[in-house]
Amino acid sequence: MALNFEKRSVAFCFLDQDYQINRFGGSLETYGLRDLQKGQHAENVFPFLEGIFIGSRQSGLMRHVALESSVFADVHYIFDENGLWIVFLDATQEVERLTLMQQRGNEANLLKEKINQLNLQLEAANSRIENLQAELDSREKVDCEHTCEGK
DSSP states (O other): OOOOGGGGTOEEEEEOTTSBEEEEEESGGGGTOOSOOTTOBHHHHOGGGHHHHSSOOOOEEEEEEEEETTEEEEEEEEEETTEEEEEEEEOHHHHHHHHHHHHHHHHHHHHHHHHHHHHHHHHHHHHHHHHHHHHHHHHHHHHHHHHHHTO
């Protein structure tokens, strides 16, 4: 799948060695990042990144992070010798698509379960019908034997 950055509302933030905001830009409002200021400590702004501040300084990706009401982002964090780049790419449509697929899968499973239950009920009804038919055949045979003997 090719990345189309125009459609993914790119935003970025650069943190210095002390994890203070140094630069930022792009579509920050998309992600609810309206009041960023130089010098702010990143832990206060990006609590979802807390673990990487004490980690091994390995770059990585956090997929489908909920940042704003019903807005999801793929958050890339990239360490270099000067600090940490945080790049946000809108993943809302992908999350919505995956959620819809999961919902349809759940609905299909519910329908399968309902079909299984109906099949069990149908088998039980067929069994009762077969038993009633056998009982009726048995009565007809007995009735025939009684009436046929007298002739």
